[in-house]
Amino acid sequence: MQINDLTWMIGGEAGFGIQSAGNFFAMAASRGGLYAFGNPEYPSLIRGGHNSDCVRVSDKYVAIHKERLDLLLAMNRETLELHLKEVVSGGGVIYDAENIKMEGLNVPKGIKLFNVPLKKLAMEVGKGDITRNTVGVGASLGLVDYDIEIFYEILREAFARKGEKVINDNLAAAKAGYDFVRANYMGRFDYAMKKIEGRPPKMVLTGNDAISLGAIKAGCKFVAEYPMTPSSSILHIMASHAKDFNIIVKHTEDEIAAMNMAIGAGWAGARAMTATSGGGYSLMVEALGMAGMCEIPVVCVEVQRPGPSTGLPTRTEQGDLQFILHSSQGEFPRIVIAVGDYNECFYKTFEAFNLAEKYQLPVIVVSDKHLSESIQTVEPFDTKGLKIDRGKLLSQEQLEHLLAKSREFLEAHEGGTMVQKGFGGQSAQENYISPDGNFLRYKVTDDGVSPRTIPGMPGGIHRASTDEHDESGDLTETEENRNMMMEKRARKLNAVLKELPPPALIDYERKQVKPGASDVTFVTWGSPKEAVLEAMRMLEAEGVKADLLQIVYMIPFHAKEVTEILGKCKRLVGVEQNGEAQLCALIREKTGFLIQEKILKYSGRQLTAHEIFDKFKALKTI
Amino acid sequence: MTLTTKDFDTVAKPDWCPGCGDFGIQASMKMALAKLGIEPHKIALVAGIGCSSKMPHWVDTYGLHTLHGRAVPPAAAIKLVNPKLTVLINAGDGDAYGIGVGHLVHVMRRNIDLTYIVHNNMVYGLTKGQATPTSAKGYKSPSTPFGAIEEPLNPIALALSMGATFIARGFAGDVQHLAMLIEEGVKHKGFALIDVFQPCVTFNKINTYPYFMQRVYKLESDSSYDKTDFEMAMKKAWETEKLPIGIFYQVSKQTYEEQEPGMADISATELDISNVDISKTMEKYI
Numbered sequence: 054m055q056i057n058d059l060t061w062m063i064g065g066e067a068g069f070g071i072q073s074a075g076n077f078f079a080m081a082a083s084r085g086g087l088y089a090f091g092n093p094e095y096p097s098l099i100r101g102g103h104n105s106d107c108v109r110v111s112d113k114y115v116a117i118h119k120e121r122l123d124l125l126l127a128m129n130r131e132t133l134e135l136h137l138k139e140v141v142s143g144g145g146v147i148y149d150a151e152n153i154k155m156e157g158l159n160v161p162k163g164i165k166l167f168n169v170p171l172k173k174l175a176m177e178v179g180k181g182d183i184t185r186n187t188v189g190v191g192a193s194l195g196l197v198d199y200d201i202e203i204f205y206e207i208l209r210e211a212f213a214r215k216g217e218k219v220i221n222d223n224l225a226a227a228k229a230g231y232d233f234v235r236a237n238y239m240g241r242f243d244y245a246m247k248k249i250e251g252r253p254p255k256m257v258l259t260g261n262d263a264i265s266l267g268a269i270k271a272g273c274k275f276v277a278e279y280p281m282t283p284s285s286s287i288l289h290i291m292a293s294h295a296k297d298f299n300i301i302v303k304h305t306e307d308e309i310a311a312m313n314m315a316i317g318a319g320w321a322g323a324r325a326m327t328a329t330s331g332g333g334y335s336l337m338v339e340a341l342g343m344a345g346m347c348e349i350p351v352v353c354v355e356v357q358r359p360g361p362s363t364g365l366p367t368r369t370e371q372g373d374l375q376f377i378l379h380s381s382q383g384e385f386p387r388i389v390i391a392v393g394d395y396n397e398c399f400y401k402t403f404e405a406f407n408l409a410e411k412y413q414l415p416v417i418v419v420s421d422k423h424l425s426e427s428i429q430t431v432e433p434f435d436t437k438g439l440k441i442d443r444g445k446l447l448s449q450e451q452l453e454h455l456l457a458k459s460r461e462f463l464e465a466h467e468g469g470t471m472v473q474k475g476f477g478g479q480s481a482q483e484n485y486i487s488p489d490g491n492f493l494r495y496k497v498t499d500d501g502v503s504p505r506t507i508p509g510m511p512g513g514i515h516r517a518s519t520d521e522h523d524e525s526g527d528l529t530e531t532e533e534n535r536n537m538m539m540e541k542r543a544r545k546l547n548a549v550l551k552e553l554p555p556p557a558l559i560d561y562e563r564k565q566v567k568p569g570a571s572d573v574t575f576v577t578w579g580s581p582k583e584a585v586l587e588a589m590r591m592l593e594a595e596g597v598k599a600d601l602l603q604i605v606y607m608i609p610f611h612a613k614e615v616t617e618i619l620g621k622c623k624r625l626v627g628v629e630q631n632g633e634a635q636l637c638a639l640i641r642e643k644t645g646f647l648i649q650e651k652i653l654k655y656s657g658r659q660l661t662a663h664e665i666f667d668k669f670k671a672l673k674t675i
Numbered sequence: 676m677t678l679t680t681k682d683f684d685t686v687a688k689p690d691w692c693p694g695c696g697d698f699g700i701q702a703s704m705k706m707a708l709a710k711l712g713i714e715p716h717k718i719a720l721v722a723g724i725g726c727s728s729k730m731p732h733w734v735d736t737y738g739l740h741t742l743h744g745r746a747v748p749p750a751a752a753i754k755l756v757n758p759k760l761t762v763l764i765n766a767g768d769g770d771a772y773g774i775g776v777g778h779l780v781h782v783m784r785r786n787i788d789l790t791y792i793v794h795n796n797m798v799y800g801l802t803k804g805q806a807t808p809t810s811a812k813g814y815k816s817p818s819t820p821f822g823a824i825e826e827p828l829n830p831i832a833l834a835l836s837m838g839a840t841f842i843a844r845g846f847a848g849d850v851q852h853l854a855m856l857i858e859e860g861v862k863h864k865g866f867a868l869i870d871v872f873q874p875c876v877t878f879n880k881i882n883t884y885p886y887f888m889q890r891v892y893k894l895e896s897d898s899s900y901d902k903t904d905f906e907m908a909m910k911k912a913w914e915t916e917k918l919p920i921g922i923f924y925q926v927s928k929q930t931y932e933e934q935e936p937g938m939a940d941i942s943a944t945e946l947d948i949s950n951v952d953i954s955k956t957m958e959k960y961i
Contacts, residue, residue: 084961256960266956272948274937275756277748294956295937299946301755302937306781310748313741317749320739321719322944323756343742433957441949488686489735507944508719508737508753508760516731516738519724527687527732 055244057087057112060119061193063186064136065128068100074126074186075106076257076428077211081194081204082110083257083430085248091428092118092659097282097366103131110246116394116429116583120661123244124196126189128171133158140164145242147171147192147234167196167238174233179226180218187223191230196238199246201231256431260398260424264354265290266434267402268326269298272441273352275325276302277314279333282366283422284356287328308333312340312353319344319351320517322446322507324406328354331373332363338380341415345385347517348495348503348542350409350416354402357421359657368657369422371579371630375638377417378607386501386545388412389607391419393582395431397605398424403439408552411444412502412545419607421630423659424580445504447513452492455504456512459485479537480524487525491515495524497537501544546609555614558600558622561589568621571600573669576619576648577628578604578636580659585628587662588669604636616644626672627651628665676712680705682735683715689733696847696873697727700794703850704734704763707857713761721750723766723775725801727794727873730765744774751787756943758788758932761861768795772808772828783837783866785931790860790867793830794847796875797882804878811881830870831912831923835905841867842908842924846891847874848884852920859922865930872918887918894921 063074072093079089090109096102107118122140127133127148133155140146142163148155149171160166169192175185187208194201204227212219258266265287268276278288292302301318305311311327318325329337334355344351355377359370377389388408392398398420405416447455462483485493485504494515496503503524506513516526521538523529557565558574563586568574573592575585582603589599602618604610619625619640627637627648632655637648652668654660683705691697708718718736722728724743731738737760741749746764754762771779771793782789798816799805805818809830813822834842841863845853853871860867872887894900894911901907908924932938939946 254961256957258960262960266953269956270951270953272946272951274943274946274948275752277752297956298937298951299939299943300937301935301943303752303755305748306777309745310778310781313745313748314752317721317739317752318756318943320749321753321756321760324948325752325756339742340745343745347739433954433961436953491735509717509757509944511714511716514716514735514737516740518732518738518740519742520740526738528729 055123056247057110059123059197059244059246060107060109060121061124061126062105062107062122062136063126063128063189064103064105064132066100067095067098067102067104069128070183070186071095071104071106071128074190075108077190077204077207078108078193079428079430080207080257081199082108082246083255084203084207085200085246086252087112087246087249088115088430089257089428090115090118090430092423093426094658095367103135105132105136112249117587117659117662120663124193126193127153128185128189130154137161137164143243145196147189147196165242167234169230169233171230174229175226178229180222184223184226187226188230191227192234194246195231195234196242197244197246200248201227203248253432256433257428258395258431259286259426259428260395260420261286261356261426262290263395263398263431264402264418264420264425267399268352268406269294269300270436270439271403271406272324273326273406274300274323275315275318276300276327277305277311277318277325278328279305279308279311281308281330281333283358283426284328284330284333284354286426287354308336309340312337312351315351315353316340316344316349319349320347320507324350324410326352326354328356330356330358331360331376334373334377334380341387342381342383342385343519344415345381345387345542346519348413349517350413352402352405352409352416352418354418354420356425357419359655365657367422369580369630369659370655370657371421371635372655374419374578374607374631374635377419378639384539384543386412386414386542387608388414388416388549389419390416391578391605391607392424393579393603393605394424395429396434399434401605407442408549410446411442412549413444413505414545419579421580445502447504447506449510452506452510452513455485456492459483478523478533489525491525493524494526495522495538495541497524497541499544500548501541502548550609550611553606553609553611555611556602556604556618558602558618560600561586561593566600568618569623571598571623573597573599573624573626574602574622575599575626575628576602576604576636576640578607579630581628581630584660584662584665588665591662591666592669607639610639610643612643615640616646619644619646625650626669628660630654630660676714678709678712678714680709683708685733685735687732689729691726692877694876695726696796696871696875697730697794699847699850699853700727700765700792700871700873701730701733703845703853703857704792706850706854707861710854710858711861717759718761718763719750719753721746721753721762721764723770725767725770727765727767728770744770745778746770747775747778747782747791750789751782751785754787754789755932755935759942762789763861764789764791766793767800768793768797768809769799769807772830776808780833780837783834783839783868786838786840786865786928787931788865790857790869792857792869792871794873795830795870796873796879798875798879800875800878814881829912830868832909834868835909835912835924839868839924840865840926840928841922843867843869843922844920845869845871846887846920847871848887849891849920852893856922863925865928872920890916890918891920892917894919894923
C-alpha cells in the first residue's frame with residue numbers, strides 16, 4: 054500500500070470542469086493536511102479539445118507534478134489514448150464503459166481498470182451531466198479511501214453562491230461516485246490518501262494568486278491590464294479585490310494603454326502595476342523606456358508563454374528573458390526579477406514595488422505559465438517582516454524643509470550656480486530650486502536617485518519628459534547635460550546591486566552549500582527550479598552529488614559573486630525552458646563562463662524531475 | 676484663488692516657429708487657467724510628442740511629456756488616482772487622430788474628467804511636413820507627393836459618435852474665444868475634446884491664418900443652435916464650406932471615476948499603504 058504519495062490526473066474535453074475538478078482534488082488533499090501540486094494543461098479554445106489537470110499529492114512539500122500517473126480519471130476516450138501510457142504498473146484508471154469504447158486501446162499489464170458509470174450517476178443522482186466531474190472526484194477519493202467529508206465541505210463552499218440546489222446536486226454526485234467505488238472496488242487499489250491531523254492550515258493557490266497577493270500587500274492601488282493568457286488571472290484577482298483594498302483596476306483597450314496608464318498612475322504617486330505575456334509586453338516596451346527616462350516607478354509582471362508570435366498560447370516557456378533584458382530603445386536602468394517558486398512570486402513581487410519606488414524605475418517580474426497557473430499547497434505568507442519603503446518620495450514637510458535650505462543656500466551664494474549657468478548645467482549640490490523657482494526633480498545625486506514630488510504638492514512642480522532633460526526636467530540637448538543625466542540614471546543600478554542578496558548554491562533540501570562541494574552544479578532560473586531540486590534528490594540516491602545555482606536577479610546581475618561561484622564548480626549544466634539557453638548567454642556575457650552542457654525544453658510543457666534526471670544521464674560528459 | 680497668466684509663465688521660452696498657432700493656444704490656456712483660479716500645483720498638463728506637445732515645458736504646472744500618441748492613458752490614470760487634480764492634455768492631430776486614435780476613442784466612451792486640446796494643423800510639423808489624418812484629400816506633402824488619397828478624419832463627428840460629453844472647436848487665431856472654450860472644457864465634468872485650428876506657418880501653406888479667418892464663424896452667434904442636440908451637432912460637424920467654431924455639443928453624464936468601484940473617499944495617492952492587511956484574503960485560499 055502506497056500512502057500519501059499519489060499522482061492523479063483528470064482528462065477530458067474543455068468545458069467539462071476539468072480544472073475545477075483538479076482544484077477540488079488538490080484542495081481536498083490540502084485540507085486534510087497533505088501537500089498538493091496541480092498542473093493544468095489545456096489548448097487555446099473555449100470548448101472541446103483535450104484538457105487535463107495532473108495533481109500530485111504527498112505528505113511532504115511538492116512543487117512539481119510527475120508524468121508518471123498512479124490514478125487516471127478519464128472523462129473521454131482521448132484521455133486514454135494520450136495518457137494511458139503514463140500510468141504506472143499497479144496504477145489505476147477510472148473510466149465510464151458506457152461512454153468510452155475500449156476497443157483498440159492498448160492497456161499495459163498491471164494497470165487496474167475501474168469502470169464507474171460517471172455519466173449515469175451524474176444524470177440520475179447529480180441531476181445533470183454538469184456534475185460528472187464531481188462524480189469522478191468522489192470516485193477517485195473513494196478509491197484511495199480518503200475522508201469524503203472534506204470534499205463535501207469544499208463543494209458546499211464552492212457552490213455557496215449558486216444556491217441550495219446546486220450544492221445538493223453536487224453533494225449527491227460526489228457521494229454517488231464515492232459509494233459506487235466503495236461498493237464495487239473496495240480493497241482493489243494499492244494507493245491511499247490519509248488525512249494528517251493537527252497540521253496548521255495551508256493555502257492552495259496559483260502563482261498568479263501569489264503575485265497578486267504580493268502586489269496587494271505592497272500597496273498597489275492601480276492596475277491596468279489587457280487580458281492575455283497566462284497573465285489574465287492577475288487582472289481578475291485584482292479586480293475581485295478592487296473594493297476590499299481600494300484598488301483601481303482598468304481593463305484597457307490594449308497593452309500600450311495598460312503600461313502607459315500604470316506609468317501615469319506611478320508618476321501621480323500611486324503604486325501601480327500591469328501584467329501581460331510576451332505579445333502584450335512587446336507592445337509595452339516603448340512605454341518601458343518612458344518609465345526609465347522619466348524615472349517613474351512601475352511594476353510589470355511578464356508571464357511567459359511559448360512564442361514566437363502567438364505561439365502556444367496556453368502552454369509554458371521561458372523564451373522571453375533576453376527580450377526583457379533588452380526591451381525598448383536606448384540605455385536606461387531597469388530591474389528584472391525572475392521568480393521561481395510560489396514564495397518568490399509573493400515576496401519578490403512585494404519587493405518589486407519597493408525597488409520601483411526606491412530607485413524610481415521600471416521593475417519587471419518574470420514568471421511563466423507553469424508557475425503562474427499551476428496550483429500548489431503553500432504555507433500562508435509571513436507578512437510580519439514586510440516593510441513598505443517609498444524611498445525618496447518626499448512628504449510636504451520634507452519638501453518644504455528642502456526648499457527652505459535651498460533658499461538659504463541661494464541667498465548666501467548670490468543666486469547659486471544653477472541660476473548663473475541657466476538651464477542644462479548642474480546646480481550646486483545644496484540647491485533644489487530650479488530657475489523657474491520650481492523643484493529640481495532630477496537632481497544629480499551620488500546614488501543617482503533624486504528626491505521626488507508628485508502632482509498636487511505645492512512647491513514640487515516639475516516636468517517629467519521623455520526627451521532628455523536637465524535637473525529641473527526641462528529640455529536641453531547639451532553634451533554636458535546628456536552625459537550628466539545618462540550617468541545619473543545608470544548609477545542607480547550600482548546602488549540596487551548592493552541591496553539585493555547575491556545568489557548562492559543550494560542542495561536539494563534548499564540548504565546553502567559551498568561551491569565545489571558537489572559533482573555537478575545545475576544552473577537555472579524561474580520555474581524549472583523545483584524539478585531540478587527533485588532531480589538532484591534522485592541523483593543523490595544514485596551517488597551523484599548535485600547543487601543548484603538559481604539566478605533570480607537578472608538586472609542588476611551579481612557578476613562578481615556568480616563568477617566566484619562558477620569558478621569553483623566542477624561541472625556546470627544549464628537547465629532552461631527555451632531553445633537558446635538564454636540565461637547561459639547572460640552568464641557568458643557577464644562572467645565569461647561558457648556553460649556547455651544544457652538541458653533545454655521548448656515543447657511548451659514543463660520539465661519534470663524524471664525528465665531532468667534522464668536527460669542528465671544522457672548528457673555526454675564534455 | 677486670484678491668478679494671472681503670469682503665474683503660469685516659465686523662464687524657458689517656446690521654440691515654436693514665429694507665428695505658430697501653438698502660441699495662441701498657449702496664451703488661451705494660461706488665460707483660462709488663470710480665470711478659473713486653479714493653482715498651478717493642482718494642474719497636471721500631459722502631452723504627447725510633437726511641436727505642440729512640448730507645451731508642458733512652457734506652462735508652469737506639473738507636466739508629463741509622454742510618447743507620441745500616448746498622452747491619453749497616463750492622463751486618464753493620473754485623474755483616476757488623484758481626481759482632485761485638473762488634468763489637461765495637449766497633442767497634435769497626428770498624435771491624437773493618427774497614432775493615438777485608439778486611446779482617444781476609448782477615453783471618450785469612458786467620460787473621464789479630462790480636457791483634451793488637439794492642435795490640429797493638418798500637417799506633421801516636427802517630422803517636416805507630411806500629411807496627417809486631417810489633411811484634405813489631395814493634400815501634397817513629402818509622404819503624399821501625388822496628393823493624399825484618403826478622406827480626412829472628422830474629429831467632431833468621431834467624438835459625437837463615441838459619446839464624448841463636451842465637444843468643441845476653436846481657432847488659435849482667436850485667443851479670447853479659445854480661452855472661453857478651454858475654460859468651459861475644464862469646468863465640464865467629464866471628457867472634453869477641444870479641436871483647435873492651429874495654422875502651421877512653416878509646412879501648411881493651404882490651411883493658413885487667412886484660410887481660417889475667411890471661413891470660421893461662431894456657433895454661439897446663432898441663437899437657435901442647441902448644443903445638447905446631437906443631430907444638430909452632427910450636421911454642423913460636417914459643414915466644410917464655412918467652418919463653425921464653439922461648443923458643438925455638451926451633455927451631462929456620470930464620469931468614469933464617479934462609478935469606479937475601487938475609488939475610495941480619498942484619492943488613491945493619499946491612501947495609507949504602510950500596512951495593508953491581507954490575512955483575511957489569505958484565509959480564503961485555505
